[in-house]
Amino acid sequence: MKAIVIKEYGDISNLQEVELEMPVLAEDEVLVENYATSINPIDWKARLGYLKEMYPWKFPVVLGWDVAGVIVQVGNKVTNFKIGDKVFARPDIYADGSRGSYAEYVAVKEDKLALKPDEISFEDAAAVPLAGLTAFQVIVDRLRVKAGDKVLVQGGAGGVGLFAIQIAKHLGAYVATTASKQNHELLKSLGADEVIDYHETKIGDVLNNYDAVFDTVNAIDDGLAILQEKGRLVTIAGKPNEEQKASSKEVSDWWLQPNGKQLKELGNLIVEGKVKVVIDSLYPLTEKGVREAHQRSQEGHARGKLVIKVK
Ligand SMILES: NC(=O)c1ccc[n+]([C@@H]2O[C@H](COP(=O)([O-])OP(=O)(O)OC[C@H]3O[C@@H](n4cnc5c(N)ncnc54)[C@H](OP(=O)(O)O)[C@@H]3O)[C@@H](O)[C@H]2O)c1
Structure with missing residues (x-):
């Protein structure tokens, strides 16, 4: 699968497009075909190595912790979701650094998922979780x-x-x-x-x-x-x-705790029109796109969310 990774800590030129093996699912995970992800300041902070002590990752590292897409595979112990469900999530940050969302497929634990309401586009949904x-x-x-x-x-x-x-x-x-x-x-x-x-x-x-x-x-x-x-x-x-x-x-x-149930509540508020999603800009999942999005985030004046369209 296509992914954007970093092979060492540093500036935006370290964000590189590569081919990676598909994630291997644990029993409580689903595989999501990723339609959209988003950039958060944690992404560029991680790229610069500021989270080194908290997450002693191995390279290459896939950054990105928002996903909106469609389930294409489910682990044996998954009970509440099935293949074909449209979902969104803030996936866990895995200890090995290989499971971020700048990738065409993302493994997500079932309890972090929420069904994506049909009224919300994949791009808007990707802007929400983190x-x-x-x-x-x-x-x-x-x-x-x-x-x-x-x-x-x-x-x-x-x-x-x-x-x-x-x-x-x-x-x-x-x-x-x-x-x-x-x-x-x-x-x-x-x-x-x-x-x-x-x-x-x-x-x-x-x-x-x-x-x-x-x-x-x-x-x-x-x-x-x-x-x-x-x-x-x-x-x-x-x-x-x-x-x-x-x-x-x-x-x-406070440090965010990913939570599928609360994400569902948030999705309902968006459907009811109580909360609107504001997107600053959209980028493609390419080296250039992700580098530009990191640059924009790091400058500190994004107005709303920076979204990466994957599919
Ligand atoms: N602990 C956690 O779990 C957690 C989770 C998410 C985010 N965070 C952290 O929370 C911070 C905000 O995240 P974010 O995603 O909202 O970032 P963001 O989208 O990049 O924030 C950009 C906004 O910050 C505003 N801004 C910059 N300096 C400001 C200042 N001195 N006073 C008021 N507004 C200012 C800018 O407003 P103007 O353009 O209007 O100036 C811009 O709209 C980041 O440091 C991020 O790493 C932590």
């Missing part, structure tokens, strides 16, 4: 956002931020967010009550007494400063230090 599940888990489970809460989503125009704003609005929160000017209209159209241009205004000058902060940009002190005394902050972009953890406020970091 970023959408992160937003869902932080807003719903970790920050426990409820109707009437005042919530700040730092980095509202990013892949995660866009989902987070819409999920928090769906729960009935008042949502403030930060973004560059060119993204304000989009964020308001998706429900944000207040959009702050972080280039010009410090959030501490305009917001206070917030119940929850979702930090996607590693600005923990800024977030803590606007929280009410028992407010909650979750960061996905940094690590709270001892002083921050000692605050009277609830401060923690």
